[in-house]
Amino acid sequence: MFTGIVEELGEIVATAPASLSIRGKLITSDAHHGDSIAVNGVCLTVTAVTDDVFTVDVMGETYKRTALDTLKPGDQVNLERAATLSTRMGGHLVQGHVDAVGEILRREPEAEWETVTFRVPEALTKYIVEKGSITIDGVSLTVVAVKGEEFSVGLIPTTMQLTTLGRKRPGDPVHIETDIIAKHVEKLLEAKS
Template identity: 45%
Template sequence: MFTGIIEGLGTIKALQSSGQQGRRLSIEADFILNETKVGDSIAVNGACLTAVEAEGRVFKADVSPETLSLTTFGAAKAGERVNLERALRVSDRLDGHLVSGHIDGMGILKDRKNKGNAIIITFGVPEILSRYMIKKGSVAVDGISLTINDCDASSFEVSIIPHTAKLTTVGFKKIGDPVHIETDMIGKYVEHFLTRKKESAHSNIDMQFLAKNGFI
């Protein structure tokens, strides 16, 4: 589990085949990965990957065919910059929102413009992703926890403050660039529960149950 608060950037140093149709990434972080060991989870542009080797600032992680199909890692090249966040510890503060590290799909940067000290960015997304977005809700873009300014069936808008632009890849993303999208898991759980209720006339799950148990 992650928070969407990026710890720092890293650089893809090398890529190689891993098993059948998989890839192994070698990534050098801009910061020392203190206490990181083999088996630890690290979000790379929001995708939860497992370190199979770790030493100093460098770690290696395998990417499965399923993850390759939902992310930009299939077309990634050495030298690309990526956002990095290590897994949330029980004692950590939750400054962003709960991010699973399971990418739902990809979006495209459609527009960016300056407004005051912020950058206003619009991302295009398919309806299968936008259905889980609401105004002032949360979304993870390349692993960055962001608040949705506005949204419709095919796009959503966010504001990027200078701190986020400086410390993450979103600061140098261009129009047309693809990004990883993870929608807020609460919306997906609510839809799942409501769908199950319709399928079962004997279900005790209703809107009152969801509200009472903190889902909505």
């Protein structure tokens, strides 16, 4: 479980058909074999740690459901260690289980922030509500508007500076994880029918 508060921008060091190696000085400071780390919002298991680089295995299914296969050495990624029972809940409950790959449609700079609009598969739209929580590339955000298959969030300067969302452009893919509570409520209501 994660909070959606990115701890560090990591750098892809190496890619292989079934693994990624990522440099992250803060993340590796206490990382061990078997730990869960969110990489752009995808929960992955550490298989090795050497100095400030950790390696994670990536299954074919994960590559199919995410955009991790587009990463190359030198790319930056959002990193977050798994939450503990003493972790502050600054974001919201994030599983690290990506629902779909969305796309950035447009960026609209304002005086002190930026509004970014995304498109998601139609099947996800029922879980996205105005003022609700959403995770984009592992970043916990609040939805400001929803219209059909599009939704918008506001990015403050800190989020743009400390996450990859400040560098992504229209057309770029992003990992979308909707709020788990909405999915559980839906399942419970279906069971009552």
